[in-house]
Amino acid sequence: MIEEKDRLADYLTEIPNFLSAFIFSVFFNIASPILIEISKSTGILTSNLGFIFTFFTVGAALGQLTSVFYNRKFKKIQVIIAGYIVLVPLTVILGFSTSLILFWIIYFLSGYIFGIIWMQSNQFILASRVRNKERIITIFLTFYPLGAFIAPFISSSVIGANFSWRSVYYIIIFMISINIILYIILLGRKNENAAIQNEAKIPLKEIFTDRQKNLIFILLLMAIFFYCSSETIVATWMPTFLGESRNMLLQPASFALNLFWLFVVIGRLVVIIISGRIKSTKIMLVLSVLAIVSMAAVSFVYNKYMIFILISIAGLGYSAMFPLLISAGSTIFEKGRGLLATFLFFSSNLGLASAAAITKFSSKTSMQLSISFSFILMAVVTIIVLAIIFLSGRSKTLQPH
Numbered sequence: 001m002i003e004e005k006d007r008l009a010d011y012l013t014e015i016p017n018f019l020s021a022f023i024f025s026v027f028f029n030i031a032s033p034i035l036i037e038i039s040k041s042t043g044i045l046t047s048n049l050g051f052i053f054t055f056f057t058v059g060a061a062l063g064q065l066t067s068v069f070y071n072r073k074f075k076k077i078q079v080i081i082a083g084y085i086v087l088v089p090l091t092v093i094l095g096f097s098t099s100l101i102l103f104w105i106i107y108f109l110s111g112y113i114f115g116i117i118w119m120q121s122n123q124f125i126l127a128s129r130v131r132n133k134e135r136i137i138t139i140f141l142t143f144y145p146l147g148a149f150i151a152p153f154i155s156s157s158v159i160g161a162n163f164s165w166r167s168v169y170y171i172i173i174f175m176i177s178i179n180i181i182l183y184i185i186l187l188g189r190k191n192e193n194a195a196i197q198n199e200a201k202i203p204l205k206e207i208f209t210d211r212q213k214n215l216i217f218i219l220l221l222m223a224i225f226f227y228c229s230s231e232t233i234v235a236t237w238m239p240t241f242l243g244e245s246r247n248m249l250l251q252p253a254s255f256a257l258n259l260f261w262l263f264v265v266i267g268r269l270v271v272i273i274i275s276g277r278i279k280s281t282k283i284m285l286v287l288s289v290l291a292i293v294s295m296a297a298v299s300f301v302y303n304k305y306m307i308f309i310l311i312s313i314a315g316l317g318y319s320a321m322f323p324l325l326i327s328a329g330s331t332i333f334e335k336g337r338g339l340l341a342t343f344l345f346f347s348s349n350l351g352l353a354s355a356a357a358i359t360k361f362s363s364k365t366s367m368q369l370s371i372s373f374s375f376i377l378m379a380v381v382t383i384i385v386l387a388i389i390f391l392s393g394r395s396k397t398l399q400p401h
Contacts, residue, residue, distance in 0.1 A: 010129040016182040017121040025147025033155040037165040056111035061349035063115020076120045095169040134327045135275040141323040142268040149261040207336040220329040221347045223384040228351030230377035245367040260315040267319020288382040291317025295375040
């Protein structure tokens with residue numbers, strides 16, 4: 001339910017930004033279920049094709065880091081549309097590619113552009129007329145797991161209809177084209193004031209003026225790092241863990257992951273409704289404990305249906321942690337919100353990248369240890385959230401919006 005001070009029209013205006021998060025997620029996740037088909041068609045080993053996700057992630061991190069500097073000369077809408085226009089031919093080339101090196105290069109470049117678009121969209125969200133930033137950021141970030149949930153169905157539908165795997169990239173081009181039109185219609189005439197457009201020029205010393213807030217911001221960066229590492233372990237390693245440690249077939253193991261993303265979306269929708277009524281740090285504390293308990297149980301349970309139930313509960317636990325952390329970090333200071341978001345999302349990418357190393361080395365000891373890192377890292381997040389609650393209580397920094 002939207003509060004009276006925020007108009008529905010202000011939320012609807014941000015639809016192109018919501019779709020940017022959705023398309024980002026679809027592009028990243030859509031190739032995963034069809035790696036075998038791509039391998040058969042191109043002769044490239046699936047183990048080598050798997051690196052496209054690493055190249056995309058590295059590109060996205062660099063794009064997010066450099067995004068704010070494009071605003072020194074260009075408006076956000078110009079950067080986004082230009083990025084999408086460049087993505088169209090890159091995606092077309094990807095649909096015809098048979099070279100591993102070309103796959104890597106295009107995924108890196110696409111990740112870089114999507115990283116830029118992600119940050120520009122996030123700045124649009126922060127500069128929107130909606131006052132409840134927790135709610136609108138949660139809506140924005142809910143479109144990522146929604147894309148992750150839908151992407152496998154797109155891939156499987158294409159293959160199931162006996163179309164070439166290359167068709168999935170043409171679907172992405174269609175999505176991009178629609179979103180370009182929506183940006184022009186809904187945000188093309190939006191006035192971007194100079195303070196927002198040129199905030200990349202604000203010196204850091206003018207942003208980080210309060211020591212107490214500085215410490216809380218550092219803790220938020222740490223919480224995002226550990227959270228994203230934990231979530232990525234679940235999202236990328238769970239099917240492998242269930243297959244090798246629980247002897248689960250590919251279909252039910254994939255279904256468990258679909259349940260996880262489905263309940264991530266459901267959890268975020270619930271938080272969208274209650275946002276502003278309950279303090280965000282309290283919500284984060286409850287969610288983190290829920291994630292710890294459910295994933296700890298998953299690492300010891302062998303019954304398939306019990307695993308499905310626990311994975312669903314884990315999805316609720318992981319659901320709104322990320323948007324609430326991003327919202328808190330993006331609004332803690334009055335100036336430089338675009339730059340703050342750059343730090344926050346870069347921290348998330350570091351956490352995402354660390355997950356692969358954690359699972360790679362811990363799985364050599366035992367599969368149970370590898371999945372156990374999901375709740376171990378979330379325990380660290382819980383401790384950090386408690387520290388944030390203590391510090392924000394003393395300084396009255398993080399209050400309900």
